[in-house]
Amino acid sequence: MTTTANRADHSPRLDTILMVEEFIKENSGEYKKTELWNNLPKKMMYQTFMKIIDYLISSNKIGADAEGYIIWIYNPELYKKYAAREDLRIR
Template identity: 55%
Template sequence: MTELLITKVRYPNLQTVFMVERFIEENNGEFKKTELFEKLPKKMMWQTFQIIMNYLQSINKILIEKNGKVVYIWNPEFAAKFQNRPDLEI
């Protein structure tokens, strides 16, 4: 008889996502992914951290450099310039 191993996925709450995003922004380009995970102000499971990192990458707020450092790339001032342009409406 084969047993199924069920892994429970833990999705982060919004407060946790903001905490990770703020920490990355404040420590821009200083840490690699694992170092960043270890230095977060609040501990979490690695899987939860991975979900947050994938989310932040997918919405173009962070990127990971060739050397592995996590960089915050979101620029709200730049985005605001384009947000209200009528020629760019969807």
């Protein structure tokens, strides 16, 4: 039986998520997952790191190239530019 404490063991805090986001933005395309984890400014459990990576992928903030390097892809300004175009609206 899993207790509440066990389920929350690897739940990342907001400051940790933001730290990983910022590190990826600054180092986009330089590291694969394990290298990225090893070079973070603050150490964390790999399971916690993977939850953050899964979240960032599902929210379309990061992606990986063909070789597995993690890349920051989120660009809200570009989204706003194209979202405002009438000819690109979903009908």
